[in-house]
Amino acid sequence: MENNIILLVSATITFQDLWPAAALMLGLGTGFAVVLLIASIKLSIQEDPKVQAIYAALPKIECGTCGFAGCTAYAKAVAANAELLGKCSPGGADAMNKIAAILNLQISGSGAPQRPIVHCRARREDKTFFAEYKGIPACTAANAQPPVQACAFGCLGFGDCVRSCKFDALNIVDGLTTVNYEKCTGCGACSKACPRFLIKMVPFAYDPIVTVACSSRESGKNTRAFCKVGCIGCGICAKQTDLFTVTENLSTMNYEKYTPSEAINTAMTKCPTKVIVHRGKAAPADVSPQPAANAS
Amino acid sequence: MDFAVNLMLGFVGIVLINNFVFTKFLGTCPYLGVSGRLDMAFGMGLAVTFVTTLAGALTWLIDNLFLIPYHLEITRYVCYILVIAGAVQLVEMYLKKFFPPLYESFGIFLPLITTNCVILGLCLFLNLWEIRSFLMAVVLSFGAGMGFTMAICIMAGIRENLEMADIPECLKGAPITLITAGLLTLGFMGFAGMIK
Numbered sequence: 001m002e003n004n005i006i007l008l009v010s011a012t013i014t015f016q017d018l019w020p021a022a023a024l025m026l027g028l029g030t031g032f033a034v035v036l037l038i039a040s041i042k043l044s045i046q047e048d049p050k051v052q053a054i055y056a057a058l059p060k061i062e063c064g065t066c067g068f069a070g071c072t073a074y075a076k077a078v079a080a081n082a083e084l085l086g087k088c089s090p091g092g093a094d095a096m097n098k099i100a101a102i103l104n105l106q107i108s109g110s111g112a113p114q115r116p117i118v119h120c121r122a123r124r125e126d127k128t129f130f131a132e133y134k135g136i137p138a139c140t141a142a143n144a145q146p147p148v149q150a151c152a153f154g155c156l157g158f159g160d161c162v163r164s165c166k167f168d169a170l171n172i173v174d175g176l177t178t179v180n181y182e183k184c185t186g187c188g189a190c191s192k193a194c195p196r197f198l199i200k201m202v203p204f205a206y207d208p209i210v211t212v213a214c215s216s217r218e219s220g221k222n223t224r225a226f227c228k229v230g231c232i233g234c235g236i237c238a239k240q241t242d243l244f245t246v247t248e249n250l251s252t253m254n255y256e257k258y259t260p261s262e263a264i265n266t267a268m269t270k271c272p273t274k275v276i277v278h279r280g281k282a283a284p285a286d287v288s289p290q291p292a293a294n295a296s
Numbered sequence: 297m298d299f300a301v302n303l304m305l306g307f308v309g310i311v312l313i314n315n316f317v318f319t320k321f322l323g324t325c326p327y328l329g330v331s332g333r334l335d336m337a338f339g340m341g342l343a344v345t346f347v348t349t350l351a352g353a354l355t356w357l358i359d360n361l362f363l364i365p366y367h368l369e370i371t372r373y374v375c376y377i378l379v380i381a382g383a384v385q386l387v388e389m390y391l392k393k394f395f396p397p398l399y400e401s402f403g404i405f406l407p408l409i410t411t412n413c414v415i416l417g418l419c420l421f422l423n424l425w426e427i428r429s430f431l432m433a434v435v436l437s438f439g440a441g442m443g444f445t446m447a448i449c450i451m452a453g454i455r456e457n458l459e460m461a462d463i464p465e466c467l468k469g470a471p472i473t474l475i476t477a478g479l480l481t482l483g484f485m486g487f488a489g490m491i492k
Contacts, residue, residue, distance in 0.1 A: 021371050024362055028375060032382035043389040072400075
């Protein structure tokens with residue numbers, strides 16, 4: 001050992017000292033290269049090029065919306081069973097078309113990407129409260145308690161959906177969940193997190209899309225008493241176009257058949273509580289009727 | 297006969313008394329990283345055992361046939377790492393072919409066996425302890441791997457139960473794992489001095 005140190009420190013290293021080490025390293029390296037080469041041939045596995053191509057077409061965000069453990073697992077499943085096509089909502093039509101091309105399939109029907117819409121637009125100042133809630137700050141907890149917020153259908157604003165979102169696409173603005181459609185991938189985690197089922201996944205064939213941003217099935221009188229921006233079920237919108245149907249004091253939009261039209265614009269302007277609004281990337285900023293509303 | 301007894305004692309010694317994880321604190325990274333589930337921990341242990349046995353035997357041969365006779369001890373580390381990396385590559389290919397789920401669940405920890413200190417540590421200790429018999433070197437290498445497997449499996453078993461335990465918020469995750477590792481080490485100190 002001491003010899004080695006002395007050799008390193010003082011002696012001028014000549015070729016004579018160097019060549020055995022170099023030869024040894026070369027020999028060892030070559031030996032292992034050969035062994036690994038043989039092993040890689042013997043142990044090679046046939047990976048399905050289809051699976052790899054499908055995986056490449058997927059968004060690779062590993063959200064699990066498709067019901068599989070991840071994008072790799074879904075790619076394998078689709079390659080084996082084409083019926084599973086179209087389960088990838090973040091990928092939407094784009095990914096579906098690519099996969100269909102790889103699998104040599106024709107696809108029919110609309111492949112609009114699914115995006116969440118919050119069916120409530122009441123900010124804190126629009127709502128009526130019976131008391132101040134001081135419990136656990138979570139929607140599931142607040143929803144299990146006797147009502148503190150008058151509207152039993154509206155957004156509670158404690159952000160269970162915000163915590164469920166992996167992509168930072170949700171925010172609570174003035175006690176109301178707001179979706180950032182630029183960041184949203186449509187994985188659907190928020191719609192599962194909401195204890196009041198306010199967030200529904202909707203096919204976004206058009207952007208912006210028009211929605212009735214309310215879920216209240218209270219009578220019109222109660223809705224008016226509890227919330228300044230609730231749907232009172234008056235049916236004025238349904239008279240304009242049959243895309244709106246009023247059931248249980250609540251108007252709903254038929255998203256599957258939605259196309260922008262003048263009748264819808266008329267319905268929006270005629271709506272007495274202005275609850276019919278645009279949602280999506282290109283939607284105008286949602287300003288509350290109140291003057292002090294925060295539009296961001 | 298004496299030699300056989302020596303082999304036995306060597307094996308028990310390296311598994312229990314001089315366990316690399318518990319007494320030398322080598323290989324702590326996979327020991328804490330892959331010990332979340334028992335089946336994965338066992339798989340990891342077997343992979344490491346395979347690599348230690350192969351690498352220990354090969355490095356002993358290289359050491360005694362080339363490095364010492366030709367006074368090339370200076371290249372020891374490089375040679376050892378070369379051997380270990382090659383062995384890990386072999387294991388990786390084998391697992392990918394025959395145990396794909398295990399391969400996928402290991403993820404980055406499989407190629408990282410290359411840098412598992414147990415293996416390089418063992419190869420260097422074989423030299424340091426002046427093991428002059430090939431059979432002994434193989435037994436010790438295998439024993440080191442088995443010791444690692446035992447340690448990681450005990451840890452995984454405890455951690456699986458810890459999942460259900462009511463742990464204070466501040467201790468959840470890494471802290472309780474490290475405390476567990478420390479207590480385990482204390483327990484294994486009891487074996488010290490069992491074999492003279």
